[in-house]
Amino acid sequence: MTDDLLTIPQAARLCAMSRGTIWKYVKTGEINAYRTPGGQYRIRQTDFNDFMQRNNMYPRAFHEPDNHRILIVDDEPQILKMLTAMLFRDEYSLETAKDGFDAGVKIMTFKPGLVILDLIMPGMDGFEVCRQIKTNADTAHIKVLAVTGYDSEENRDKILAQGADAYLTKPLFKDNLMQTIQSLLDAENPNTHRVSG
Template sequence: MSHRILIADDEPNIVVSLEFMMKREGYDVLVARDGTEALATIRASRPALVLLDGMMPGMSGFEVCEAVRADPDLAGTRIVMLTAKGRDTDVARGMGAGADAYVIKPFSTQELVQRVGELLA
């Protein structure tokens, strides 16, 4: 059984490349275009891992991460924050919100695939 991954990002180019890359790795991929849709999809589909953009319309990725961590039913969901916000305070906020990893855009696709594999191992 392949792991289900949710890509939550409001930038179509990033979604397309991440979706292609994750499907190529054998993952079942879902997509959400904003934070509100991301949280609803996480609750309905229970992905094993979420690639979560920090800044999205509706709810930010940080808010989605906090909501997931506050829900005991979703506690096992792995979250990788993918964001252009790279200051130390942003990283601390993402990790403080409960992210399992924090990846700053632009990122190495190979490193991201490797990180996802490690988190799902």
């Protein structure tokens, strides 16, 4: 796939719709498309982004820079709810994931600038999620803020060794959280921030 053109199947995958549904939008003119000399339809990425934005469709953040997108990963629904409420009014585009596997999918589709990552989760834990983010050339630039209710020197050293950019302990306090997030997203150099809470 080039940066500028999408096929019907590629557009369908981007918004989790069937090819038939995307084809319907193309035929009705809701999605601008053109035909190649071979008779295939192609959609310009900018036209598709506009269509998704007009319809508030996922992913919502195509037009926002990475540093406005935050993925919150935690297996506790109340923590997801609390963090979403804290960050909602600060004009970040937010997504949540309930476990490490869900996080992997959201990282590739939502393309966050920052992942707020719980360490202790069933299945794939935060240590492994962080390792996968930081060892993949396509995602290594993503900032990782590790958070845990199980503070220990071992956990702190282990997650920082996996490449986490900052570390905070639960309970999270809004002022400290917001200051840490801002410093990570505003950073213009690759040096990591070893913040503890």
